Each structure stands twice: as structure tokens, then as C-alpha cells.
Amino acid sequence: MIEIVGAEDVDRVADSLKNIGIYYQDGSFKRRVFKIVVLVSGRGTNLQAIIDAIKNRELNARIVAVISNKKKAYALKRAEKNGIEAIYLPAKKGESREDYDKRLAQIIDEKEPDLIVLAGFMRILSPWFVRKYPNKIINIHPALLPSFAGLYGENVHRAVIEYGCKVSGCTVHFVDEEVDHGPIIVQKCVEVKDDDTPQSLASRILEREHEALVEAIRLISEGRVKIVGRRVIIS
Known part of the structure; x- marks a missing residue:
């Protein structure tokens, strides 16, 4: 049980709960939905497992975008069927891995995800990209x-x-x-x-x-x- 006496207690408790996605707003504590971006190149069966877990309330999360480097990836169809933004991001001819990743990061940053999930993404990420999103x-x-x-x-x-x-x-x-x-x-x-x-x-x-x-x-x-x-x- 958490006993809150004064405003200083609210600040203390709010600070301790923020790491598990709970925040204080308008006089009450609320759970923030955990945002995910999924990168995928193929059928997307692991993507479907995440979608199903969210629907079944096993995960308090929301997939804010599914991004694929393959136009025909069935994962994009899975996303569309479930009302999730599906984005096809092809590599440009002669483009370096880092340059592709910078375009990818620009899209990801717009979504402000808490986590990036590689669910069968058949590209090796550049060191630049990995350093940008540590852990x-x-x-x-x-x-x-x-x-x-x-x-x-x-x-x-x-x-x-x-x-x-x-x-x-x-x-x-x-x-x-x-x-x-x-x-x-x-x-x-x-x-x-x-x-x-x-x-x-x-x-x-x-x-x-x-x-x-x-x-x-x-x-x-x-x-x-x-x-x-x-x-x-x-x-």
C-alpha cells in the first residue's frame, strides 16, 4: 500500500513509478501505454504474436508502426489489417547502410517509441543506428x-x-x-x-x-x- 500525505509524497511516488510506465496527471496515477516500432522483412508471424498479445491484454503496449525493407512482406498486410501504420522503406541504389539507417531513424523518431523490435528484419544495423538507440x-x-x-x-x-x-x-x-x-x-x-x-x-x-x-x-x-x-x- 502507498500512503500519500502531501505534494512532496506525490512527487516521490511518481518518480519511483515512472520506470514502469505509470505517471501522475490531473490528481490521479495513470498507466502510460508502452509504444513499439517493429522492423520486419518477411511474413511477420512474430509480429502477429505481439499483436495478439496486445489484443488479449497480455501486453500493455501499442505498435505505433511496422516498417519493412521489403515491399511484398506479408507483415505489412498484417499491420494494415490491424489498423497499424505500415511503412515500406526500400534501400536506394548505392546507398550505404548508415545512410539507410538515418532515413529509418527519422521515421522512428517521429513515432517516439519506447522499444524497437526486430522481428525478422533482414538487414544488419549500422553501428551509428545502434549507438543512437542504446538498450x-x-x-x-x-x-x-x-x-x-x-x-x-x-x-x-x-x-x-x-x-x-x-x-x-x-x-x-x-x-x-x-x-x-x-x-x-x-x-x-x-x-x-x-x-x-x-x-x-x-x-x-x-x-x-x-x-x-x-x-x-x-x-x-x-x-x-x-x-x-x-x-x-x-x-
Whole structure:
């Protein structure tokens, strides 16, 4: 129970609650909606998992934009069907990675998101972009990092099977300047079966990706994530 006596108590309590998205306005405490921008290049099944979690009130969040570098990405259709702004941002011929990212950042800054989610975004972000949004970008990788970093799609699942791994899974991590390297937030495990193909393993891991991504966003939106060196401490 929080007991508020005077104006100084309101300021103290408001300051302690702001990290979990609660603010004081017009005589009462209110929860601010956590704003997300999703970057995606493909079908957008992880995007759909976030949309569903918001609809089911598992997440107190709002997707303010979905941005894709691929015109035919089905993720853009998913966004439109759910009343979310869908933005196609193609790379210009001869454009550097950093120049593209600066155009991308201009759009993102207009949306003022609390978090940028890479949900199958098939571009490597420039160091400039990552430095601009420190600890504000998360990515989902279809393996248990640090193993099989840098691989994607069926290639990663094929590599897992060929190596003889008994367990695989997925990782949600903060993005830093190295590929698939930032501090790990959530991991989910999946057994590798003797008769698995890259396709069958990918299908089972994808289900866990949906769970892991929603869980990571929820933890961050609730202010329960603290980064200490390479470790992510969950409160």
C-alpha cells in the first residue's frame, strides 16, 4: 500500500513509478501505454504474436508502426489489417547502410517509441543506428546464442541438426554493434528429435519464438529488466 500525505509524497511516488510506465496527471496515477516500432522483412508471424498479445491484454503496449525493407512482406498486410501504420522503406541504389539507417531513424523518431523490435528484419544495423538507440533495440534469433550466431532461416536449423545438438531454441537479446551478440533477455529451449528436418525443427522453434518475444517485451515494458555488463537481471 502507498500512503500519500502531501505534494512532496506525490512527487516521490511518481518518480519511483515512472520506470514502469505509470505517471501522475490531473490528481490521479495513470498507466502510460508502452509504444513499439517493429522492423520486419518477411511474413511477420512474430509480429502477429505481439499483436495478439496486445489484443488479449497480455501486453500493455501499442505498435505505433511496422516498417519493412521489403515491399511484398506479408507483415505489412498484417499491420494494415490491424489498423497499424505500415511503412515500406526500400534501400536506394548505392546507398550505404548508415545512410539507410538515418532515413529509418527519422521515421522512428517521429513515432517516439519506447522499444524497437526486430522481428525478422533482414538487414544488419549500422553501428551509428545502434549507438543512437542504446538498450532500446531487441532482436529474436532462432537458436540458443551464443551458438550459431550469424545464421538465419533454415540455415541455422540445418547447422544445429548437422552438428548433432540435442537441444536448440530461440533467444531474445538486446542489439549491440556485433551481430547476434547483445545481452540475452529470454531464451526458450526445444528438443532436437532424431528425425527432425530443418523445416520441422523450425516449426517448433517458431512457436517458442512467439512466447519468448512477448515475454521479453512484457518484462521491458514493466521496468523489470536491468543490464549489468553482459547479464540481464530480471526483477
